Amino acid sequence: MANPIAGRGWGDRAANELHAGLKGLGIESELHLTRHRGDALDTTRARRDEFDLVASVGGDGTLREVFEGLGDDSVPVAVLPLGTANVLSIDLKLPRQAAGTLELVRRARSTALDVATVNGRLSFLVTGVGFDAAAVAEVERRRKGPITKWSYVAAVAAVLRSWKPVPLEVELDGQRVEGPVEGLFASNIVHYGGVLRLSDTRVLDDGLFDIYLFRDGRLPALAGVGLRGLFGKLPGGSCELRRARRVRVTSALAVPYHVDGDFGGSTPVELEVSPTRRRILVP
Template identity: 35%
Template sequence: MTGTSGSAADPESRLSPARRLLVIHNPTAGRRQRRHLAAVLSELQKEGAEVRLWETASAGDAERAARECGSDIDVVVVAGGDGTINEAINGLMAREPSQPPALGIIPTGTTNVLSRDLRIPRQADALAPLLARGMMRDIHVGCANGRYFTLMCGVGMDAHIVSRTSLRLKKKIGKLAYVMQGLREFVAGVPRRYRVEIDGAEVVEASSVIVAKSRLYGGEFQLAPRADIGKPELQVCLFLRGGRLSTLLYIIGMGLGHLDHLPGYRTVAAKAVRITGHDGDPVQLDGDPSGCLPLEIGLGKRRLSVVAP
């Protein structure tokens, strides 16, 4: 077992035995992602970590792997994007609460918002020591209609974009596929209004709603600067005004980092949120389609351990 310099782990943690890891990955991922995974696995071997690989073949495989892996696994590591990570989180949260495995991340997907929020290093020589012996922290997850999330849950324009974006096009051009579908939604300009009940008290109407656990959105933008994944709290992002002009102002404000200064936008801290209106409208969860309205959102009953600096 060899030590490393410049490790993400603290000196005391390097003295502890290396962890037993289950690494969930997609064998058909692109060449660049496969190379990155191979580099991390090579560094994990140097760290003395015990690594088992689980290949995904279809949607739901990552959730099943996280839910069914044995008690001899210390960390379930996801090599993928936020959608695959969300699957694994739902699998981990479905386990019995007594000492479930922690979550680890090898960022390789189209977007890796959670890894950015947690400040997980991408470089193999920094990431491997973190996964093998590094620090752990607890985070609070959200729960929407029985499904867990760590980033956000949304209805309105962004949910329609997510639900209608071609998966084939997404694989070819990545984030640009969302931009193209967003332009279609903008041109269509379909008016929508939603009723948002916050903590059983305040009731607000909005054209779009995003309930955030993470401060980041889309990897680079901040919708909810006060959101903290480590706190048992939701941030309700309310786009109060509809129409093309307001939507354009929201997009510009988000791009410039001044969204919270716009008069038609506000955020509210909450523990529980109910969203109704346009029943059957799509819902997005951590950037993937996830059911439809009406929507009940709250906090997970327990915290989730993650490997993060």
Template identity: 30%
Template sequence: MPSAPLRALLVLNPKSRSGSSADLDAGLALLRDAGMEVEEVASSSPEETREAIRSRCGEFDLVIIGGGDGTISSAAGVLLECKLPLAILPLGTANDLARSLGIGNDLQQAFSVIAANHRRQIDLGEVNGKYFFNVANIGLGVMVTRELSDEVKQRWGVFSYLRALGLALARSNQFRVRLMIDGQKRVLRSIQLAIGNGRFYGGGNVVDDDSTIDDGLLNLYSLRPQRLWELLTLAPLLRGGRHDLARRVFNTSGREIELVTVPEGMEVHADGEPVTRTPAMFRVLPRVLEVVVPQDAPGLSANGPEAAENNLSGQ
């Protein structure tokens, strides 16, 4: 007997920088030709996205989210709650999660990946009980996010991140941070601290050259206070995740990272959205979410789940 069709819920954020209706129609036809039953629902807020998934938790085999990183990140908790796999249509500005998964920015490529339905388990980051896929920021990264209005992102696209960085650099202030990284203490002065679960953030910047979204680790870097021209000379290293080559950057990784800042109560943004304030407890949740990825996804560990298990066991 023929197998039952895979039932997919497609949640679209109409505010995202998206492809044309024709692109979506062609992609949906591809999914249906592959034997999927796809039901579409529009969502204009994270609350609507979560409710659309939760209210019909047992009716679908897969959730496809079309939107940006913030839209996708806001659904992480309900996906875990419902034990539903995730597929992505990269309709946002940066699409950093799609990059980390090896999907990229091409909409038709993303539809082809979903039609093939190859899956892997990935990690989630958590800060003060809030989930994130890519990166959480304190300091300069938060100021960059403040400069990124919907209007700016629509007008400038991925270059909006470069524009926002330039504006934020002129206003950055230093802060003190006390870290506890898997039980090891460290005290720093910083202007920017980032903790990454995925590989990419901020429109294609690399968290760490060795990072993957299924390695069972969080990667941290902190920029020491420095002059504007010194920051600008670091730009190529920051873009490529080679912070380890610069003495003005502190790098480490771990499974649990606790931090306290002076001043207290600094904003923490994750995947481009405000989620909490310091003090903050970060941890990685290894391989807790199933996602649809390319067969040979370049953004994942070369040896799949076995590589992540080795990181967790310390081998």
């Protein structure tokens, strides 16, 4: 399942190389090049009973559609990461060449991965409420082609000029969080956006997501959190870490949220870790 324009146009070539390599391993395979957003989801969902393995060639968005289409962990997924951030591939140290992905297939070593449902959408990376979601919304507003890391830099600069934090009401597993909260991450990753480093105590398959509570959403505090993240010092400062299976976020004023880097809308946000995991091939 390949996005042909991923990797600045290398997706098509990489997918064909992987397809040929699978045949070389004696594995019958079929190559599907996605044509639009949602194509990988629809195709995987319609044909999931026909597969013993799915290879996802592209970015985190393609992988999320494959995970959502499969619905459970009965079929493992091999990933050839070619997107902008490739967050999960950084966490798991996945190879970025077809030859390396073929070696993963040959070894057939896999791990389970928790996923969550966020307002009806699947999340396997991080859901953000607050400043980072406002930046994602700005990226979407400005988008005229493939997204690069510079797209996010420009979006963050634009949001900085007008950002005003809004108090959030947060419940974790039915218990109200006391004290101020002005931003939140619900995460199952360590490398946020390939830039910030979150806590390496994260467990991929413990049935919980790491919940980062940002007690102060003003720009000086967010700058401090960003610096900590660059050096792997989160949680700390105005950022607190908890863990939960269910998260509910509400606010008096609309606050933007994103799901794995795709703009989702505005609060309220309800997240629940799914009882059915996904399975991914690892080194």
